[in-house]
Amino acid sequence: MEITTKRTLTVLLVLAWIIFVGICIEAGGFIVNAFFALVNPSVVKHLWHEADLSALLVYNTWYFFAAMLLMSVVAILKAWLFYLIIKILHDKNFNLAQPFNGVLRRFIFNIACITFMIGLFSWWGVKYTSWLTGQGVAIPDIQDLRLGGADVWLFMSVTLFVIGQIFKRGVEMQAENELTI
């Protein structure tokens, strides 16, 4: 079976949908956790087992909400990132014959900004949880809190910013090429 660009994009769309649904469930789980901590704190330990922050809730409610906020923001930003990927693949806003256009340039710039924010919040979350661990609070692993890989996200955002700049030049060159008679 020949691997064409169209087929590759279809596979990527399916993968993006699966990841998007997973991340939405994750973000929803964190938000539900925070909500029940506010309404009925005794339920929290029965909710998301991997991200069990009940010890932190007992230690300090505000610290708990700060941790939940960081985790939720990271999860929502990841969901937003995959929403944009799905949107661009679904709308088919790009023309493979003339791929350098304003829509794709904005898309690359947007995902670069989002990945930068994910990296920033993840890094902040890691620092915060390590500070809490230093305070003697039992905190789950940062991988379970979905805060790991801040350096990878930041590296990805820098790479995307560079690609965005190259793409910008590509848009100009394509416009020039179109106006060459």
Next chain:
Amino acid sequence: MPIIVNLDVMMAKRKMSLNELSEKVDLTLANLSILKTGKAKAIRFSTLEAICQALDCQPGDLLEYSKE
């Protein structure tokens, strides 16, 4: 742009319409229109050659440099 395309002047001198030139040089009307209105960013030597042949003129008759 300081380069002015005098295609319309040469066409008027040779009494040739855009349709006729389009057929002779094998270019679309849209592309010839871009060239005629000065919106073009560049011109290929092959295109210039074909237009010069069709209008029986020199490249200098079609292109002019003027300080802005």
